Amino acid sequence: MNIDRDIKRLADPRTSDVASAKAAAGMVDAAASRGLVDVAVATMDSPIGELLVAVTQRGLASVAFESEDRDELFERFSRELSPRVLEVAAPTDEARRELSEYFAGDRRRFDLRIDRRLIGPFAWDVLRATRRVGFGHLATYGQIAERIDRPTASRAVGRALGSNPIPIVIPCHRIVGAGGKLTGYAGGIHRKELLLELEGSLQPTLVERGQPVD
């Protein structure tokens, strides 16, 4: 008999693809229940498109929009948090629930712990001040710059907000240009508009926009 050929019958590549995917899913669940997953990643639907949520043992580390490159995000988590990055839902349940409640209009502030390892020291000052801007309120870049005692640093504040790894939960969408102008947002201006509409913050007298909101 031809052993080389016949023994491959025991390990057919086609059935192994499906079976190994199932075994991998079981392995990932076991890893999560043993506390071996350092960065748990899951996605969820939202009115502003699919969101990717990353949670570590320290708390919520990232919320990303579907426009962001998934491979790059995983590489960044691996490099800056831990290489033990796995797609597994359970550790992200609380974060996804609070986000769903927010989008449903049932939540105005988040009670989630934050993992700030993806946030630099200056950006953390900016984002900490930003977290104090409550639901339904707005602040300008200049106001945030003043609140962190860097009154001339509006541009740096803008950059720090643009690099916010935890949008929505750290509400950088509530920070607008002087006069209420909606300037840049990492997820795109349309998402910033939708979030502010959801919060009832978009008022024609306050916000200057080129196009009407649907």
Place this chain on the structure above:
Amino acid sequence: MVPSMGGAAVVSESRTDRPVSGRTRSEAVPPFQRFLEANRVTVYRFLLAAVGRDDADDVFQETFLSALRAYPRVHDGGRLDHWVLRIASRKAIDHHRGTARRPSPIGGLPEVAGGSVEETTDPRDPLWGAVRSLPARQRVAVVLRHVLDRSYADIAEAMGGTEQAARANVSHGTKRLRELMT
């Protein structure tokens, strides 16, 4: 239990909380999810033939959980496919020894077949029954060679022995299979 690292280089402490400056891109391991996706089919095929359909899922899980435990200490991302096959080979041999009626001798030398075919044969597939009757190291060597088409050098690396022992294990195992299947 932390598996021996095989071809992958290791540092002594967790890198989780250490700065990554000075670490070049080529050294870094990929996110574990990517590593799992890249290697799951190969490892599963190996285990289907080496431990059988009924136990493949369990040994697959043990293999990748071991890899996950050790992963933060691995900093050579270039040979992770060899590394995980080394873990899987060890798990397959341990599993075989754990389930065998009589423990097989330990060491890198080829082993003589022990246990009767009647006791261990899976009635659903005579070929699996024959493979199952091989001593652990012969079985793993034969599967690495004939299912995954690995070189003798790779088999020696995966099994932690010499290339000569790998050749002997493949040769003895293949000969025995031919006898059993004729």
